[in-house]
Amino acid sequence: MTRQELISAAFAAREKAYTPYSHFKVGAALLAKDGRVFTGCNIENATFTPTNCAERTALFKAVSEGVTEFAMIAVVGSREGERNTLVTSPCGVCRQALYEFCGPEMPVLMAKSEDDFVEMTLGELLPLGFGPANLG
Secondary structure, eight states: OHHHHHHHHHHHHHHTTTTTTTTTEEEEEEEESOOEEEEEOOBOTTTTOOOOOOHHHHHHHHHHHHHHOEEEEEEEEETTTTSSSSSSOOOOHHHHHHHHHTTOOOOEEEEEEEEEEEEHHHHHHHHTOOOOOGGG
């Protein structure tokens, strides 16, 4: 799968976001090492704390299907009805959740469009991340 195809899948997932409060829609597409793609969107809640981000939605869907090895993730976000002018990066909680399964070398694509994106490793986004190896 190309980077552009993964980003396109994230845009499609973003359309399903439930965001009646922030109106900020996020989509994520997580590429498993076996080639499957798991998508997710953000899902808000009136009490805010139970809100779930797109990246964790995709990750939890994959893990619930027995998939725990990943190659890359694409993340897109913007206010409802607006065009992306900035990239959307995973929040700190999502960075930590991804680190659990992906480690520091996994590429993270943060995109405005299929052809306009920033690519960083998870380790660049979460330096000195705490993972399973820390627990020995």
